[in-house]
Amino acid sequence: MLLLEDDPILGETLHEMLGEAGYGVEWVRDGQEACELTWQKSYDLYIFDINVPHMSGFDLLEALRNADDTTPALFISAMGDIGAITKGFRVGADDYIKKPFYPEELLLKIEARFLKKGSLITCGKISYNPQNGDVKKEDKVLSLGDVQIALLRLFITNIGRTLSKEVLFDAMEHPSESALRFAINKLKATTDWDIINIRSIGYRIEKC
Known part of the structure; x- marks a missing residue:
């Protein structure tokens, strides 16, 4: 581009x-x-x-x-x-x-x-296909809701970057501090990712 x-x-x-x-x-x-x-x-x-x-x-x-x-x-x-x-x-x-x-x-x-990239993006046990939106964990397709998919896409394409709460709120239908914490914890449980809370700023994954 x-x-x-x-x-x-x-x-x-x-x-x-x-x-x-x-x-x-x-x-x-x-x-x-x-x-x-x-x-x-x-x-x-x-x-x-x-x-x-x-x-x-x-x-x-x-x-x-x-x-x-x-x-x-x-x-x-x-x-x-x-x-x-x-x-x-x-x-x-x-x-x-x-x-x-x-x-x-x-x-x-x-x-x-x-643009739709054909190659998979991976982080730990999770792979994400930007072309069709499929998410797999150890080759098993995961069925995720819209919010979880949006958050997963943000994190897996921004490894090592802090995502502000405002950016993460944009991925949610009814954003709030408590809803974001719940969604992040659910994503952590699903993916086994180590998602770190940067106090008063946002969240990040240091590395896969």
Whole structure:
């Protein structure tokens, strides 16, 4: 995928996170460089910031669509007004995420809507297939509810990262502190994972 983001901190964070999740990512910081790369090679997904040097994300995507490039595209931008969002979709975006956002939100959108990796992701005795959503424990398919599946996906794609309670709440239908603790304990019992509580912040798996 091609990531266009001129903020060095956010760009590095997203580049590292997507790479660890198994995606091949090229990261550039200006629109002209991104434009040149799109003519040199094909990508599975574009992730474009809008206010970037030399050529805006809007102009870049519009030019690509005019050239019959149908690659799925997602905007990430601090421009959150309805006018900007409308323009984003008008020039050909498939989705739009307003900054600030949790990096994990982007990963979930990619997995759910855009790219489906064929390889299994494993952690301990658990394997997860992003292509069909199957979860197995020692080759036995597990039947999990929507919340457990969403939490499992978050943890198994973010090994070694602390997931904030806010991000985890987004995976729940009726989020609360007590409901989250119950859901985490249930997931621990199902997976045998060592999910650590980082007090007042969130949860993490140090390693599989």
